Amino acid sequence: MKLNYLIKKVTNAIITLFFVLIINYFLFRVMPGDPLAMMLRDPKASPESAEKLKQLFGLGEPWYIQFGLYIKQLSQGDLGMSFLFKQPVVEIIAIKIVPTLLLVGVATIVSLIGGIFLGILAAKNRGKKIDVLSLSFSLLSYSMPTFWIGVLLVAFLSVHLTLFPTSGMTTSGMVFASSIDATVDVARHLFLPALSLSLVLLGQYVLIMRNSLMDELTEDYVQTAKAKGFSEKYIIRKHAIPNAMLPMVTVISINLGFMIAGAIEIETVFSWPGIGRLMYEALLNRDYPLLQGIFLIISTCVILANLIADVLYGYLDPRING
Amino acid sequence: MKNRLSYLIIVSIALFMCFLPLANNNVDAASNPSNTLRVGWTSEPDSLSPFISNRVSTFELHLLFYDSLVTFDNDLKPVGRLAESWKVSDDNLTWTFNLQKDVKWHDGEPFTSQDVKYSYETFLEANMGMYSDFLKGITSIETPDDLTVVIKTEKPKANMLYVTAPILPKHIWEEVKSDELETWPNEKPIGTGAFKFVEWKKGEFVKLEANKEYFGGAPKVGELIFPLYANNDTMVQSLKIAEIDAAININSNQVKLLESEKDFKVLSNPTNAFTNLGINTWEDKASKGNPLLLNNDIKHAMSYAIDKQKIIDVAFSGQGKPGSTIVPSFLTDWHNELSDEKNRSYNPDKAKATLDEAGFTDRDGDGVREDKDGKPLEFRLYLRSNSPEEVKAGQILHVLLKDVGINTNVETIDDGVLGDRIYDNGDYDLFIWGWSTDIDPTTILSIVSTDQIGNLSETYYSNPKYDELLAEQEVTVDFKERQKIVYEMQNILAEDLPYIILMEENAMQAVRTDKWKGWTPVQGAFFMAANNFNYLNIEPIEETLSVSATTESSEKSTNSWLIWGGIAVLIIIVAIAVRARKRNGIDSFDNM
């Protein structure tokens, strides 16, 4: 892949990251709601406690001093101290990000594989029943609000049929005989949340893959290859599909924003102990440091993912690759 | 071929997923005793440190793994815990506590009076967290021997027996420097309590286990787990299918539903929390509130206009008790039961009459009354968006006040914004919020004191006589005398109305009765009560336990089959596919 391309993409990522940093910082400082007042809304707290907390979190200083402090801490890997938990933000995020990564990761894989598979099926059998069915299914699932799917699945599969647990990531407090069992426990709890999250994107991927593949099949080289005697199956498998998958790569990274939105909703419905729920709690309690930390981490992840997708695209697309 | 292979792989993965529901909780019978109690909640601690946390959930946990000197019995009367007995000197300035013998900390170290001295002194010095304030007024703590503590106070301390501060182990806490107290998380609390702390998986659950050597008798609950739920919809569904045994903080609709089902004991009783209408009573010119609110007649009329029962019925599905004074009726020792008259209970005619007599009539026929200068009785009413019930209550309030000619501009904002406006020179007129209080009335009475303006007082109410009485009752040890003062204070507030108490909240909790017995409401609550009675005293119902024990032990090693089975299926499929490929000859395409 051309070095220029790579450099350009990396530079873009860094610039974007910088702007995100600035926006991230100021956005939260402009928010209304005095966090101290919220924390102290308890008759047992005293004015001395308030003063102490104020000093602890550096509130009350002019904005440029606080911003400077922020940048300095950031370079040392310190994301500040959470108002709510009185623990370093980095530690809190580190614990909570893993469940979300698990959820989003599994959902992405499921929706991708399902989407590609069904999309290919639909494109190859264009106009036939399979095509119409998978198209209808995709459009339907694409139109459903993620949380709604979640609530309904819980009501039906968890409560009514008791097939899966209703919430959480593990059976609370259970000690397992082996790690296989512990993994299976997590898998059981992961099933419904991941399913809910992936359904919507599955629909979209089917549509994209289908259209992309149908587009490919109208290209000249396909006709030429057919004339030369290659079977349709071979052409599709060896050339059309790989080419058709290229647009998917771009779409995956765009969809990350959606994934995060979906994760916040799903984590609320399923009490999944991830970063989405953490963000919501932090928002309610005006926990600035935690909010900033989460926002930054999420944005960084998305920037990184975009960069990886760009690099991957550059690697796959022969027009850019060498 | 490849297509078929990938097709088969996908199908087998799908099959695997379908078998997942059959996988059972493989319980290692030894480390997961079957007498486990699971209590679901929707709000977990922010910290386990008694110097940091302000949350009810933390307080509840402290009741379990810590002990205080004195606790409450089921009638809210002080009864000894770590203190076996006590006496107070004639001048009420010296308290002598005799401690329980042979008490051990969870790590085996012996408990002595040194621990009490250290704990109290640290609370006093640090002055942080929800317990420190209780120890106000203590001047010295002496330990003449290992089982005696002598506490001297400056003035008579009326709430000495209400001090719920946990006694902390000196040998652990003395390692923590005083400036670290603000952030030291207390991650593995060691206490003397009936339960030992095991684990806290943040955002998921808290796990405790029984302290078999507890001096007060070991609980029959072997393991106590609090799973955290993000919403109470899922929590109650969980309760229904017995994933948990009990649920704290269900809502009114769920109360109605569970009441009609068997195997559940549901309670909905008034507690020490209330929902109130806050009124801006700041007399200073800097106030951004509507000055009309300083007129007591208007406030009295509002009180007459509000049908508290209706608000409870509609917004809270009938689960609550109409509010009266700032000291909830739950505190039977201190609540002043006022007459309907003094309470200014619902009477819309009287509301209108009061306003008429005060000179507020509807001069321009728009349905809203004005004063003699034409200023309308129109006020901003702020509601908290994160409480659907409060929002509904506000909407009903709007209609009720409109009926007597008072208009309100309702705005739903969030907690933080409301707080901001309150502290910004009282930029509000009315709002709905709530408080919860302690057994000691000082706590809730102090929030409308002049001292707390700029801190806890949102109404900016200031009455020197009230402040005087507040200080007086703090040092009046004689119960009858103190009660008189507390009653008087409530009378004053009923006249000045900085708050109109709309409703005393009900604790709404549900427990399953098919696995545990002995559930006893303590002042109407099983959990988040004044003491930990239920945790200590419920017993497993033997029949169900023995059944589940056998089924669990027979389920051992049933999950490995799932994995091995899946792998086997996969291998078979791959084998078939490979053989089929070979039979069809070489892929001719690869030669082109």
Place this chain on the structure above:
Amino acid sequence: MVDPNVLQPKPEIKIMGKKDVHLRKYQQIIAIFKSNKIGMFGVSIFVFFGLVALIGPLIFPYDPLQIGSGDEVLQSPDSTHWLGTDDLGRDVFAALISGSRVSLGIGLLATFITMVIGTLIGISSGYIGGKVDTILMRFTEIFLVLPWLPLMLVLAALLGSSIWNIILVIGFTSWSSTARIVRAQTLSVKERQFIERAKAIGANDFYIMYKHVLPNVFPLIFANTILVSAVAILSETSLSFLGMGDASHPSWGMMLHYAFTSGAASVGAYWFLLPPGLCVVGVVLGFTFLGYAFEELFNPKLRRS
């Protein structure tokens, strides 16, 4: 992608007046459209909900501030309440109808803002190029990358949850993908002959952008608008579900929020939980069908022969 060959103005033709040409084109479009079943289905859904939103509340008035008595809360459907009552004792059916106005209104208005911003930035960026392009694209990328729901939650908390704030918030955070698409299309239009000619005559940039680029990019924008509307409606639903909706103008999303927080699923009140969700699905489906049909219309490659 739009095939520009379908709707290119032909300045050489003097036989037909401009109006006639346009008319002919529209007739063509309608003819193609009618043959597309999915498109027609989408149109009918669109029309249906449009009518419901416009006329419905006149037939079934609903006051969000009105409350029933305690016994009417969460009642199952009967003859007086066709879809039962909600958690405040109000009629769910009426709420649904009045909610259509809110959900559709917010969706469409927010979309309008999105399209305006996206088009402005996309055309300017693509046509002017150079430094302006780089800066605008960097700007777009930032918004593309900022996770939208957390951003929206923060902004909604900052500005308050009134209807207009929600419209603004959704509108101002969703324009980046539109800008990108418009820019890409502008880039291809930019190279065409009639643009060269206009420049040679001496037309200034703004004139060219407005008179030539915009009409050619417009079909694509139109198809995109419809799809963006679907997303806007879903965004509002998500925002409301998490509690950031406007309580005095309840949308379908707010109804779902109330259903969830009052534990409708746990007490089996499905008449409250299902209908708003189904309506959202219906509307989004309709818009998606429409958008899909338009895409097929403008890209003959996708048409079924």
